Amino acid sequence: MIEALNISKSFGDHKVLNDVSFRFETGKCNLIIGQSGSGKTVLMKCLVGLFEIDSGNVMYDDRMFSRMSFDEMKVIRQEIGMLFQGGALFDSMTVEENIIFPLSMFTNQTTEEKRDRANFCLSRVNLVNVNKLFPSEISGGMKKRVAIARAIAMNPKYLFCDEPNSGLDPLTAIVIDNLINEITQEYNITTVINTHDMNSVIEIGDNIAYIHKGRLWWSGDKDSILRSDNPELNEFVFATELTRKLK
Amino acid sequence: MIRGFLFHIGRYTLLMKQVFKRPEKQSIYIKKILVEIDNLGLDSVGIVAFISTFMGAVLCIQMAFNIDTPLIPLYTIGFVTRQSVVLEFSPTIISLILAGKVGSRVASEIGTMRVTEQIDAIEIIGINPATYLIFPKVVACVLINPILIIMSMIMAVLGGWLAGIFTGLVSSSVYIYGIKSFFESYDIFYALVKTVVNAFLIVSIAGYHGYYTRGGALEVGASSTKGVVHSSIAIIVFNLILTQLLLA
Numbered sequence: 001m002i003e004a005l006n007i008s009k010s011f012g013d014h015k016v017l018n019d020v021s022f023r024f025e026t027g028k029c030n031l032i033i034g035q036s037g038s039g040k041t042v043l044m045k046c047l048v049g050l051f052e053i054d055s056g057n058v059m060y061d062d063r064m065f066s067r068m069s070f071d072e073m074k075v076i077r078q079e080i081g082m083l084f085q086g087g088a089l090f091d092s093m094t095v096e097e098n099i100i101f102p103l104s105m106f107t108n109q110t111t112e113e114k115r116d117r118a119n120f121c122l123s124r125v126n127l128v129n130v131n132k133l134f135p136s137e138i139s140g141g142m143k144k145r146v147a148i149a150r151a152i153a154m155n156p157k158y159l160f161c162d163e164p165n166s167g168l169d170p171l172t173a174i175v176i177d178n179l180i181n182e183i184t185q186e187y188n189i190t191t192v193i194n195t196h197d198m199n200s201v202i203e204i205g206d207n208i209a210y211i212h213k214g215r216l217w218w219s220g221d222k223d224s225i226l227r228s229d230n231p232e233l234n235e236f237v238f239a240t241e242l243t244r245k246l247k
Numbered sequence: 248m249i250r251g252f253l254f255h256i257g258r259y260t261l262l263m264k265q266v267f268k269r270p271e272k273q274s275i276y277i278k279k280i281l282v283e284i285d286n287l288g289l290d291s292v293g294i295v296a297f298i299s300t301f302m303g304a305v306l307c308i309q310m311a312f313n314i315d316t317p318l319i320p321l322y323t324i325g326f327v328t329r330q331s332v333v334l335e336f337s338p339t340i341i342s343l344i345l346a347g348k349v350g351s352r353v354a355s356e357i358g359t360m361r362v363t364e365q366i367d368a369i370e371i372i373g374i375n376p377a378t379y380l381i382f383p384k385v386v387a388c389v390l391i392n393p394i395l396i397i398m399s400m401i402m403a404v405l406g407g408w409l410a411g412i413f414t415g416l417v418s419s420s421v422y423i424y425g426i427k428s429f430f431e432s433y434d435i436f437y438a439l440v441k442t443v444v445n446a447f448l449i450v451s452i453a454g455y456h457g458y459y460t461r462g463g464a465l466e467v468g469a470s471s472t473k474g475v476v477h478s479s480i481a482i483i484v485f486n487l488i489l490t491q492l493l494l495a
Contacts, residue, residue, distance in 0.1 A: 047390075048371055050367055050370065050371070070265075071268075072376070074374075074375070075373055080371055081371075082371040084364045084367065086364055088365050088367065088368040089368075090365055091365070101372070102373075105271055105373075106272075187350045218341060
C-alpha cells in the first residue's frame with residue numbers, strides 16, 4: 001500500500017499539487033486521472049521520488065519514503081517497477097539487455113538464470129523472438145510491453161505506469177490494460193496508473209483519484225464514477241459523444 | 248551573471264558529490280570503464296596522431312625559419328619543438344581538441360538519455376544515475392588521456408623530425424641532439440598533471456551539462472555546445488593556474 005499524505009508541490013510561484021491525500025491499495029489498479037496539466041504526472045513523480053515534495057509525506061507500507069536520504073530511497077526503489085510514458089528503454093541495449101539490466105545490478109544470478117528470467121518476463125507480456133532486437137526496431141506497443149517486462153523483472157511490490165496507453169491504438173491499449181491488471185492481481189502488486197483514457201477507467205479502475213487543478217477532486221471506483229454528480233468530474237468523464245451516449 | 252555562475256558551480260559540486268559515491272556493483276563498473284576507454288580514448292587515437300604529427304612538423308619549420316642568425320645553434324629547432332610540444336601543445340591544445348570530440352559526445356549522450364527519461368528509469372531501478380553514467384567516463388578519460396598525450400608528444404616530435412629532414416632545414420642528428428638537450432623529466436610530470444586535470448574537466452563539465460538537459464533535441468544540441476565551450480574555458484583557466492603552481 002502506498003499513501004500520499006497532504007502532498008503539496010510548486011514550481012516557482014505555480015502551485016501544481018495542493019494538499020493531495022490518497023491511499024493506493026495493494027492488489028488493485030489505482031488510477032490517477034485528470035485533464036492534461038492537472039498535476040497527475042507531477043503526483044506520480046512525487047510518489048516515486050523523482051520530484052521532491054514541498055510538504056506532506058509519502059508512505060510505502062508504513063515506511064516514510066519522502067523523508068529518506070537518497071541511499072535509503074534506493075532500497076525501496078528496488079521494489080518499484082515503472083513504465084514510463086515513452087517506454088524509456090535504454091536505446092543502446094537490446095530488448096534482452098534492457099530486462100537483464102536491473103538483475104545484473106542487484107542480483108548475483110548467472111548469465112543463464114538472467115536470460116531465463118528475461119525470457120519468462122517477455123513471455124508474460126506475450127513477446128517472443130525479440131530478445132536481440134533494439135528498441136528502435138520494435139513497434140510502440142511492443143516497446144510498452146518490453147518496458148512492462150523490465151518493470152516486473154525484479155518482482156516489484158509497487159508498479160507505476162505513466163500513461164501506458166498513450167500513442168497506442170484502442171485494441172493494443174486494451175491488451176496493455178489487461179496485462180497490467182493481470183500482473184497486478186497475479187503478484188498482488190500495488191499498481192498506480194496515470195491516465196486520461198476513459199477506456200482504462202472503465203476496464204481496470206479499481207480505485208480512482210480524480211485530480212483537478214492540483215487538488216484531489218473526487219475518489220471512487222469504476223462503477224461509482226459513472227454515477228457521480230461532481231460537475232467537474234462529469235465534464236471530464238463525459239467529454240466525448242460516445243461516453244455521453246453510454247451514460 | 249555572477250549569480251548564475253555561482254549557481255552552476257554549486258550544482259556542479261553537488262553533482263560531483265553524487266558521481267563519486269560508492270558504485271552499486273563494482274564488476275559492472277569495471278566493464279563500463281573498459282567500454283568507455285574504447286569509446287572515448289582509443290577512438291581518439293587517429294585524430295590525435297594526425298594533428299600531433301602535422302603540428303610538430305609546423306613547429307619545426309616555423310622554428311627553423313625564425314632562426315636567422317648563426318649565433319643560435321641549429322639544434323635549438325629540436326629543443327624548442329620538444330619544449331613546445333611537451334609543455335603546451337600536447338597537454339593543452341590536444342586537450343582542447345579532445346574537449347570538442349569527447350565533450351560533445353558525453354554531453355549529447357547523457358542529454359539524450361535525460362530527455363528520453365532513460366536517466367529517470369535508471370534512478371527508479373535504484374541505481375545512482377550520476378555515478379552510473381559519469382563516473383566510468385571520468386575514470387576512463389583520466390586513465391587513457393595521459394597515454395594519448397604521451398603518444399601525441401612522440402608523434403609531434405616525430406613530425407618535426409620528418410619535416411626537418413624532408414625540407415632540409417635541419418639534419419637528423421642535429422634535430423635529435425636538440426630533442427635530447429636540457430631534458431627535464433619534471434616537464435613530463437607537469438604535462439601529465441595538466442592532462443589528468445584537463446581530462447577530469449572535459450568529462451565532468453560535459454557530463455554536468457548533459458545531466459541537467461531539459462527539453463528536446465534542440466536543448467541536447469545546446470547542452471553539447473555548452474559542454475564543449477565551458478570545458479574549453481576551464482582548461483584554459485586551469486592551464487594558467489597549474490602553470491603558476493608547478494612552474495613558477
